[in-house]
Amino acid sequence: MDYDKALEFLFKQLPMYQRVGKQAFKKDLSNTLALCKILNQPQDKFKSVHIAGTNGKGSVSHMLAAIFQTAGYKTALYTSPHLKDFKERIKVNGKMISKEKVIRFIESYEDKFSKIKPSFFEWTVALAFKHFEEEKVDIAIIETGLGGRLDSTNVIKPELSVITNIGLDHTEFLGTDLVSIAKEKAGIIKESTPVVIGNSSTVRKVFEEKANSTKSKIYFAEDFEYDFKLNSDLKGYYQEENINTTTLSWFVLRKLGWKISFPQLEFGINNVTAITGLQGRWQILKNSPKVVADTAHNHEGFIYILKQLSEEKYSKLHMVLGFVKEKSIEELLKEFPKEATYYFCQADIPRAMDKNFLLESANNVGLKGKTYNSVKDAYSNALNSASAEDFIYIGGSNFVVAEIL
The missing domain is CATH 3.40.1190.10 (Mur-like, catalytic domain)
Known part of the structure; x- marks a missing residue:
């Protein structure tokens, strides 16, 4: 073996x-x-x-x-x-x-x-x-x-x-x-x-x-x-x-x-x-634009994440997000910033939330974005769209972060 x-x-x-x-x-x-x-x-x-x-x-x-x-x-x-x-x-x-x-x-x-x-x-x-x-x-x-x-x-x-x-x-x-x-x-x-x-x-x-x-x-x-x-x-x-x-x-x-x-x-x-060797806790991956990955995955975790994001200095905010199926997603997404651009994706595991369902849920609470075929595809599009003064956040589940690190 x-x-x-x-x-x-x-x-x-x-x-x-x-x-x-x-x-x-x-x-x-x-x-x-x-x-x-x-x-x-x-x-x-x-x-x-x-x-x-x-x-x-x-x-x-x-x-x-x-x-x-x-x-x-x-x-x-x-x-x-x-x-x-x-x-x-x-x-x-x-x-x-x-x-x-x-x-x-x-x-x-x-x-x-x-x-x-x-x-x-x-x-x-x-x-x-x-x-x-x-x-x-x-x-x-x-x-x-x-x-x-x-x-x-x-x-x-x-x-x-x-x-x-x-x-x-x-x-x-x-x-x-x-x-x-x-x-x-x-x-x-x-x-x-x-x-x-x-x-x-x-x-x-x-x-x-x-x-x-x-x-x-x-x-x-x-x-x-x-x-x-x-x-x-x-x-x-x-x-x-x-x-x-x-x-x-x-x-x-x-x-x-x-x-x-x-x-x-x-x-x-x-x-x-x-x-x-711990990774994935407000981990800065890049500085221009600033890219941060974090494994926060529930309402309590995102309270802190959204507070942190509100105090960051940037021109535009880009959010690469994917979740797992069990989450009550609309209640969570209501808290997310409306002015951000969203890149919805799903990790390569059976438990991942369908990206189209995520998009529909996001639209229901006034968030705007598109779906992408993979986590890396979503991140790549965010990088291509962002200027040096922008901020890219990657998260929603451990599995999304894992595919980027």
Whole structure:
């Protein structure tokens, strides 16, 4: 088996949420628990921090990984989805898992796992946990894939749980209101394990009740103020909230005995991209015209994006947009600037929203633009239409951004 065949095997292990959507959602952790048993419980062989949230969990995961690495800890990082390369999901000290390791794992466990019929995500979680055990990491930063309570990663016993914020996303299986979604995310709060909550003003009571039931010390970012300001190489207004959540997590981790100094916190947050390789967060691709790509994909994320765009200086605004099918798109598009020129496209995945449906929805709320056959075609047309003083934004989903980077 070569690496391409290994990836082909993994991607065939449907359901896979990132490609097909809600069919991929599973109702329990039995498969992951069975896989971990076969692997001799690798998730119990390393310490971890578990991170969930509607938005910001990827950025906070990478910030924490950067801080731990700066402090000299051998640091694992598990995130999803990937942008360009499957191996991005599984890193140790910023280095992606090797192709050989992926191949060897599949060859070793394909037969042993066959009766369980694990999904793509369950295979990937098992691979990550085994890799982190074999690498003898000091700490693993584990990001949930979807929700919390029933997410495949929710078999770990972390040092700290972190929930960044709660918004209306993935409502088709997490619930249609903030309280229901908060209860799903709160599922990562473990017995007698501290938890940090980012922005939670509307659902604070949900987390307080869960933490009380598990005898967990709870910390809310909104309750803390600092006499210092940290800057990050990750740009965008929304990173201020993520920095606050990360800073509070650092404070709690120090109370738990982790030796991470303030200068190490400061350096880690200021060098997240360089240390971890994170992409797609208000990432500037070009300066004349200015081109920015961002993976924001829901209403809460776009509140920050649109605020940022309103403060940018440009002659004309060009928006290259594509979404996934599950989004309630017209309500979201109502917030978008009417004066911009839109280039509607769809990523090359089954879950992508049809570009013609997107155009129709945009027209219904007064947005003007055209459809294009591919993401690259849309971007190319935006570049050809833009002057040096213009601004081009690329986004709507991880998959649109991935096809440009």
